[in-house]
Amino acid sequence: MKGTLAQKLIGEHVGREVKPGEFVIAKVDVAMVQDGTGPLSVRVLQRLGLEKVFDPKHCILFLDHASPSPRKELSNDHMLLREFSRKTGATVSEIGQGVCHQRLIETFVKPGDLVVGADSHTCTSGALGAFATGMGSTDVALAMALGKVWLRAPQTIKVVFTGEMPPGVFAKDLILYFIGMIGADGATYKALEYTGDTIANMPLHERAVLSNMAVEAGAKAGLIATDEKTREFLAEHGRESDFREIKPDEDAEYERVIEIDVTKIEPQVACPHTVDNTKPVTEVLGTKVNQVVIGTCTNGRLEDLRVAAQIVKGKRVADSVRFLVVPASRKVYMDALADGTIQTLVESGATILPPGCGPCVGVHQGVLGDGEVVLSTQNRNFKGRMGNPKGLIYLASPATAAATALKGEIDDPRKYF
């Protein structure tokens, strides 16, 4: 196959070359729903008399958004999904096992796959060189039953990050900066392809942040070619044999190319109520917060928790702050227990929540009061996102979050590096 990563990956699943704009039917390797979207998918398949899955191991039902369930209605939704699994063999990822996107990159997705998920942040797996994209419940229901999906092949924007990351600056700052620049609809319908020497030197847990937030610029996918860093990540998770080289052609055609010199980027904060409302942290210093959240599919990985622990070690977070930490998966939780990270965080005043989506979706575990302010490492700050339209949500990196928790107001993390 020829062209951009998107063209090659889609082409492999259609069985021929594809051009941007073309409508195709593509073969699916991994299909997933979560507890907020899956019940609708199951009902679609029940109505169609298609209660089956094309590959039980790779059709996954994640119980992560209401985990554990805070209300009877959601407990009943969980029962519906477990029952579907019993009937079809589809895999259930139970409460406490973690956020779907983290579990997908740890366990289920391999380079070269085509992944569809009834969750907009399915694009996270693009960091592994898979074409991964979010869709609705009906699309994914059909993908689970039939093993295929309709797609419009996207154009691609190439995003080239160059230079060494300044101390205290992380992938989260890069992607917030980029979204602030291009806008929340700057890449609508398009694939993003992240490349450049900064990416070549970036470990996979950071690449996943860039891919995760591609959708916040409107993109269909956030793709990264595979390399030794990809291989290392797979090896750490006991599946080096899943590695495959996936890279775009040198003469691939891009809709446009955007170059970003990361050496000039400061820690970034997205201010209420849109992700593209970004500012350098120095412009929002002193903003009082009631709650700090470190976790989610964006920044709840072991390295994120470690950075936070390094900053709060031996200190106490401000009395005025509720400091919530949500490991993205059970594996992250176990590793953070084993190396003392959790102990350090708890000693600083953190409340550890079970692996899952935590307070990000506004269902439970840290809903804001009227007029309250949170700084979170999640990916969205829309009005009402965390359960209260009268709450104010700021987004930043785990380092900025930890520094902010200590001070009780938004703070610059660079003093700790």
Add this chain to the structure above:
Amino acid sequence: MILRGKAWKFGDDISTDHIAPGRYFHLRSNLPELAKHVLEDAREDFKDKVQEGDIVVAGRNFGLGSSREHAPRIIKLRGVSCVIAKSFARIFFRNAINIGLPVLETDTDKIDEGDELEVDLENGVIRNLTKGIELRFEPIPPFMLKIINEGGIEEYVKKHGDLKIE
């Protein structure tokens, strides 16, 4: 297909959290109940006063955010005949097509709250009957129009017994 209805105006960046707020997560398996809160966080008066056939008219990037298909479904469930915006977020657009809710892109600055609109889907024309002007929209690609005309992707698969592009 010709649609006719009264315009309700919304701004830019109306997210799926505005349309189907996360605090009603527990109502997702009860769409009629969830629909009582449709677009509640964008404007409070809409959910109680919207009439069968009315048209949601918005600015840029309508439906950004989560993949929740419940968002277009509850808009349709409340009787809205189509959504017209300057642009749509990708997943919302796709979901709307899949459930048979027409979504049209045009310059919505030429439509005001309460304007009577007539939409000709096949020919790509919106007639603003109140203002006596015509707006054009990019015709919906044939594959998508077919899904809409057959009542959504579920009906499409039921009818054709498979997912295919003819």
